[in-house]
Amino acid sequence: MKKELNDNWDYSSSLEAINHIQLKKKYNLFIDGKWIAPSKNTYFKTINPANEETLAEIASASKEDVDLAVKAARKAYTNVWSKMPASERAKYIYRIARLMQERAREFAVIESLESGKTIRESRDVDIPLACNHFFYYAGWADKLDYAFPNRKIESLGVAGQIIPWNFPLLMAAWKIAPALAAGNTVVLKPAETTSLTALKLAEIIEESGLPPGVVNIVTGFGETGAAIVNHPDINKIAFTGSTGVGKIIQKALVGTSKKVTLELGGKSANIIFEDAPIDQAVEGIVNGIFFNQGHVCCAGSRLYVQEGIAEKVIKKLKQRMESLYVGDPLDKNTDIGAINSKEQLQTIEKYLKIGLDEGTEMYQPKCTIPKKGFYCAPTLFLNVAQSSIIAQEEIFGPVLTIQTFRTVDEVIQKANNSHFGLAAGVWTDKGSRIFNLTSKLRAGVIWANCYNKFDPTSPFGGYKESGFGREGGLHGLSAYLKLS
Amino acid sequence: MSRLEVLKTYKIFIGGQFPRTESGRYYTPLDSKGKALANICLSSRKDVRNAVVAARKAIGPWSERAAFNRGQILYRIAEMLEGRHAQFVDELMRQGSSKVAAANEVNLSIDRIVYYAGWCDKYNQVVSSVNPVSSSHFNFSSLEPMGVVGVVAEQSTSLIGLVSLILPAICGGNSTVVLASENLPLCAVTFGEVIHSSDVPAGVINILTGSTEEMAVILASHMDVNALITSNLETKLSNKLALLSVDNLKRKFDYEVNWVEKEKQALHYISDLQEIKTTWHPIENVGGASSSY
Numbered sequence: 009m010k011k012e013l014n015d016n017w018d019y020s021s022s023l024e025a026i027n028h029i030q031l032k033k034k035y036n037l038f039i040d041g042k043w044i045a046p047s048k049n050t051y052f053k054t055i056n057p058a059n060e061e062t063l064a065e066i067a068s069a070s071k072e073d074v075d076l077a078v079k080a081a082r083k084a085y086t087n088v089w090s091k092m093p094a095s096e097r098a099k100y101i102y103r104i105a106r107l108m109q110e111r112a113r114e115f116a117v118i119e120s121l122e123s124g125k126t127i128r129e130s131r132d133v134d135i136p137l138a139c140n141h142f143f144y145y146a147g148w149a150d151k152l153d154y155a156f157p158n159r160k161i162e163s164l165g166v167a168g169q170i171i172p173w174n175f176p177l178l179m180a181a182w183k184i185a186p187a188l189a190a191g192n193t194v195v196l197k198p199a200e201t202t203s204l205t206a207l208k209l210a211e212i213i214e215e216s217g218l219p220p221g222v223v224n225i226v227t228g229f230g231e232t233g234a235a236i237v238n239h240p241d242i243n244k245i246a247f248t249g250s251t252g253v254g255k256i257i258q259k260a261l262v263g264t265s266k267k268v269t270l271e272l273g274g275k276s277a278n279i280i281f282e283d284a285p286i287d288q289a290v291e292g293i294v295n296g297i298f299f300n301q302g303h304v305c306c307a308g309s310r311l312y313v314q315e316g317i318a319e320k321v322i323k324k325l326k327q328r329m330e331s332l333y334v335g336d337p338l339d340k341n342t343d344i345g346a347i348n349s350k351e352q353l354q355t356i357e358k359y360l361k362i363g364l365d366e367g368t369e370m371y372q373p374k375c376t377i378p379k380k381g382f383y384c385a386p387t388l389f390l391n392v393a394q395s396s397i398i399a400q401e402e403i404f405g406p407v408l409t410i411q412t413f414r415t416v417d418e419v420i421q422k423a424n425n426s427h428f429g430l431a432a433g434v435w436t437d438k439g440s441r442i443f444n445l446t447s448k449l450r451a452g453v454i455w456a457n458c459y460n461k462f463d464p465t466s467p468f469g470g471y472k473e474s475g476f477g478r479e480g481g482l483h484g485l486s487a488y489l490k491l492s
Numbered sequence: 493m494s495r496l497e498v499l500k501t502y503k504i505f506i507g508g509q510f511p512r513t514e515s516g517r518y519y520t521p522l523d524s525k526g527k528a529l530a531n532i533c534l535s536s537r538k539d540v541r542n543a544v545v546a547a548r549k550a551i552g553p554w555s556e557r558a559a560f561n562r563g564q565i566l567y568r569i570a571e572m573l574e575g576r577h578a579q580f581v582d583e584l585m586r587q588g589s590s591k592v593a594a595a596n597e598v599n600l601s602i603d604r605i606v607y608y609a610g611w612c613d614k615y616n617q618v619v620s621s622v623n624p625v626s627s628s629h630f631n632f633s634s635l636e637p638m639g640v641v642g643v644v645a646e647q648s649t650s651l652i653g654l655v656s657l658i659l660p661a662i663c664g665g666n667s668t669v670v671l672a673s674e675n676l677p678l679c680a681v682t683f684g685e686v687i688h689s690s691d692v693p694a695g696v697i698n699i700l701t702g703s704t705e706e707m708a709v710i711l712a713s714h715m716d717v718n719a720l721i722t723s724n725l726e727t728k729l730s731n732k733l734a735l736l737s738v739d740n741l742k743r744k745f746d747y748e749v750n751w752v753e754k755e756k757q758a759l760h761y762i763s764d765l766q767e768i769k770t771t772w773h774p775i776e777n778v779g780g781a782s783s784s785y
Contacts, residue, residue, distance in 0.1 A: 095603055098610065102567065140560060147563065147610020154618050154759055416776075440776035443630045447775065464560070465613050482617055 019333065019341040024127045026338065029114045034065040035203065037073055037227065038210035040080035041220025047072045052229075054203060057124040058337050058346040058381040066203045069226035074195065074235035077224040081166040081193040082241055084221030089193050090163060094150035101146035101188055103216040108139040111212065115177060115205055120337045122204045123176055124346030124382070125300050127338050137462055138181035141480075144464035145185035148485060152190065155482040162490040163191030164267060165243035168236035170257075171206075172249045173199035173348050174303040174404075180206045182479045183246050184223060190488035192244065195224045197236055199249075201349050203227040234260075242266060246487065248305075251402070251428075251473050269477025269487040271305065271469055273402040274430030276451065277423035278308030278459065279413075282316045284435035288457065290324045293408070296433055296459040298332065298386050301344055302406035303352070305474070306431035308459055310399055311410045312419050318412045322390070329373040329386050336378065344406060347382040356384050356405035363389045363398040363407075394422055402428070416444065424450045429471030433459045452478070502677070504533045504701055505684030507546030508694025514538050519702070521675045524588040532677050535702035540669065540710045543698035547640045547667040548716055550695030555637045555665035563612035566663060569690040570605040573598070576686060580651060583678040587650050600754065601655045607757050608659040615664065615762050623770070630773045635766035637665035638743060639718035642711035644704060644733075646723040646751060650676035654683060656751040657721055660761035662696055669717070670699045671708060677701040705729055712736035712744075719743040719765055723751070 034051065036043040046067040053062045069077070089097070108115065112135045119130040152161050167187045171179035176198060187194050198206035210225045226232055230253075237245055237260050247257050248271040261268050278296045280289045296308025313321045337345035347353040364370055369390040377383045384405055392399050392409040399409045413419040423432060431453040434445045442456040452470040455461055462468065467483035469475060477487045503510040515536035520528040533539075554562075573580070577598055584594035620634040641661045646653025650673055661668050672680030684699045700707060712720055712733040720742050722730060730746050737744045745764050749756050 095607065099603075099606065102606065143563070143567075144560070144613060147612075147614060149610075150607060151610065151614065151759075154614075438776065440774040443773060443775040444777065465617060482614070 021336070022340040023336070024117055024120070024338045024340065026117055026121065029117050031064055031118065031204070035067060035207045035227070037067050037069055037077070038207065038214075038223075038225040039073070039077045040084075040224065041214065044073075044076070046070060052200065054122060054201065056121050056381075057201075057348055058378070060380055063122055064204065066200075066207075066227045069197070069228040069232045069235075071231075071235040074226055074232060074239060077195045077226050078166055078168075078239050078241050080221035081195050081224055084219055085165055085193040088219045089222050090191055094152070094191070097188065097191065098146045098149035100216060100218050101142055101149060101185060104212060104218070105139055105142035105146060107212045107216055108135075108142060108209070112136065112139060115208060117338070118208060119177055119205050120345070123173060123202050124337050124348050126342045126345040128340055128342070129300060129345075134175055134178045137464070138178045141178070141181040141464045142185045145189040148186070148482070149189040149191075152485065152489070155485050156489070156491055159491045162492075164488060164490055165192060166241060167192045167194050167244040167246060167488060168239065168242040169194060169196040169246045170233045170236060170249065171196065171198055173202040174300060174305070176202035177205035177209065179248055180209055182248075186479070186484050187246075187488045188222065190485055192488055193222045195226060195236060195242070197226050197228060197233050200227070200229045237261065244268070244488065246477075247271070251475075254475060267487070269479075270475035271477070271479060272473065272475035273404075274305045274307070274428045274470060274474050275310055275400065275402050275426050276306050276308050276428070276431040276433070277310045277312055277426075277449070278433035279312045279419055279423060279435065279445070280314060280317070280321060281434075281436035281438070281441065282314045283437040284317075285437065285457070286317065286321060286324065289435040290321065290328050292433060292435060292457070292459045293325055294328055294332070297408040298344055298406050299460050301347055301384070303348060303404055304460065306453060306460070308431075308433050309403065309408060310423070310426075311408055312413050312422060313410065314419075315412045315414050322410065325388070326371060326373070329388070332373065332375065332386055334375045334377055334383055334385060344386060347384050347405065350382055352404065353382040353384060356403060356407065359398055359401070359403045359405070359407060360387060363396070366393075366396050366398065368392050368396065368398070368409075394425060400426070416441065420445065420448045427473040430474035431455065431470075500530070502530045502532050502681045502701070504535055504539060505681070505687070505697070505699040506539065506543045507549070507698065508688065510684070510688075513702070514542070521677060523586055529586060529678060532701045535700040535707060537710050539700055539702075540707050541714070543669040543700055544640060544711075544714055544716055546695035546698050547669050550667045550693055551637070551639055554662070554667055554693055554696045557665075559613035559616070562663065562665065563609050565691045566605060566609035566612060566659065569686060569692065570602050570609060572686045572690045573602050573605065576682070577602075579682060580679055583682060584650060587676045587678055597649065597652050597752065600752065601652050604652070604655055604757050605659055608663040608762070611759065611762055612663050615759055618759065619763055619766075628775045628777050630775055631770065633768050633770040635664070635763065636769050638765050638767055639666060640716060641666045641668050641765055642708075642714070642717045642720040643668050643670040644708050644711070644720070644722040644725060645671060645673050645680065647673045647675065647704065648724065649673065649751060650679035651683065652751045653723060654680055656749070656756065656761075657723060657747075658697060661721070661765050662692070664762045664766050666719075666765055667696045668698065669711060670697060671704055671711070672699060672701045674702070674704045708733055709736060712742065713739065715740045717742060719745070721745045721747065721765070723747045723749060
């Protein structure tokens with residue numbers, strides 16, 4: 009009897025321990041350095057998407073609560089934070105970074121429990137990057153003159169920040185660290201399905217001795233976010249999330265003096281040329297689209313393969329997908345964890361149906377999917393047209409469309425034929441081609457022979473309907489400063 | 493009966509170790525009351541040369557570390573120095589500082605280390621450039637450390653002058669051979685102990701005590717030292733060192749700066765000790781391909 013490699017081998021589970029984490033049953037709002045019950049006394053449950061069990065109850069902030077938070081942030085800005093020497097501000101941010109590093113393992117487990125992302129990812133990517141982001145921006149606080157020479161530099165005031173559920177703590181770090189370094193105070197709202205690590209961060213902020221009101225965390229749903237966006241005493245809105253909501257926010261801010269940055273959706277092209285190192289490229293494709301269950305705004309969701317190698321790449325990609333392990337996020341063997349919510353799973357399934365209706369060819373590897381929880385098998389679509397809905401709209405799941413091309417010119421046109429422009433990947437052995445593509449592709453981040461690389465020093469953000477403004481690097485500071 | 497204090501033997505710091513000078517020589521700088529501070533190593537030519545060898549060995553691994561990691565290590569120096577605050581205040585007072593001035597000097601030293609820790613992963617972004625050449629090339633310039641930097645510490649302070657010169661050098665990925673203030677050497681040796689416990693790789697900072705002129709002349713004429721920095725040095729000696737530096741085109745900087753002033757910290761102290769490297773890379777330009785915007 010012929011045996012397949014994957015039939016005979018299974019991994020023993022290697023579960024991350026959860027007995028070392030500290031979670032409360034119920035979380036209030038973190039306003040003015042205190043934990044405050046929501047004014048309407050309403051709470052909602054947050055669940056583990058891997059098994060649908062409740063993790064904790066989270067306060068739902070009303071308009072009045074948001075107002076309280078903005079008042080606290082304003083008071084802290086006026087009385088304390090804007091008056092403090094920049095080098096002292098830096099030392100507070102360094103403290104937060106160090107406290108986060110000390111508790112990184114606990115944060116990783118909580119992040120995986122609540123978001124569904126694999127423990128390998130939260131342990132090795134999300135949490136270290138979040139810590140590093142604070143550490144990096146701490147150093148900028150007393151060096152702003154160097155970032156913007158010959159400009160008059162002023163902080164903005166109170167920043168309202170709304171973040172998504174795909175990288176909960178990392179997005180909180182991307183927002184809070186530069187805002188504080190630039191001398192602003194903050195009211196931040198995490199996404200309703202992923203509040204816990206932001207609240208744990210609030211605990212660290214409390215522990216760090218940061219003056220009360222400098223950072224306020226208000227949890228809740230869309231209405232809470234709307235209360236932040238529409239609050240008259242906020243000077244800056246920073247939003248990461250869908251292009252749809254981004255446009256609503258931009259409309260709401262017309263006619264106000266609020267400064268705004270938007271980091272929105274994407275449909276990024278990943279382009280493989282014939283001379284690319286194919287095995288590495290296949291790993292890059294897998295990482296590009298299946299990293300974090302495809303819940304990545306810059307996911308390489310449109311694959312373009314040069315014709316001569318298309319057959320080979322697709323064969324190897326399918327083989328590689330057979331070995332992907334879908335399951336418990338806390339298992340260190342897992343490659344693809346749980347979809348963040350039931351709602352998101354339904355969205356992805358809707359697109360799978362659209363793809364089939366459009367006459368494309370769908371491929372999913374044989375894989376066992378847990379009975380409880382929200383999961384989606386990694387999925388390829390072949391025979392996709394440039395005009396297919398699944399090749400145009402952001403799916404935000406582990407779903408890849410594959411198209412082929414013949415010439416450099418053709419693939420540039422196809423890759424740029426999108427409303428979005430967040431990122432792109434280019435795989436080729438030829439350096440001169442990389443630089444040709446990096447200058448012609450209309451996207452904010454280009455990865456050459458790699459994908460999904462992030463660093464606090466490297467600016468990130470999109471062209472076109474992927475938003476505007478950059479996060480990371482010295483470029484990320486300008487979003488939080490008035491430069492004149 | 494009162495307890496007898498255990499006195500510290502002041503050593504030098506080479507390649508991550510604390511030897512006494514190979515020469516066996518010593519000298520006794522005096523405190524403000526004319527009493528001997530300690531038997532301090534009077535380092536020899538061989539000690540200087542050993543220190544340069546250690547610094548050269550350290551330069552590769554140190555300069556190739558991620559800038560972020562260097563930042564973490566520099567921040568760790570600040571953490572360790574904070575923990576030894578009292579010891580440094582005590583030594584500064586023994587060398588003639590008032591209590592207030594001593595505490596200020598230690599505080600400023602710690603904050604200055606944090607300042608340079610922050611620069612590690614930032615200076616290159618501020619100073620580098622992408623150069624818009626007319627041909628079809630991607631052309632960029634970025635900074636690289638010079639290599640082994642000789643540091644002749646400022647003579648009138650024991651700690652802050654030392655910190656102000658060493659930190660920008662190592663922030664930028666250089667390794668250093670440091671000559672302590674001749675008459676105020678205590679903090680330099682103790683600072684070596686702080687470095688030793690701060691994850692700074694062996695050889696990145698080497699600290700020698702002794703006759704400044706004797707050692708500086710050897711450093712300035714050493715063919716494997718890439719740069720020499722001095723501060724508030726008397727003109728005669730400074731010129732002598734400048735002359736000796738010519739043989740291997742050592743970059744030489746003399747800073748006339750009062751390091752006790754809070755604002756005497758800046759990017760240019762880092763970039764002075766950097767070379768600029770420019771890279772050319774062709775850009776393929778095939779017919780017709782355009783981004784079309």
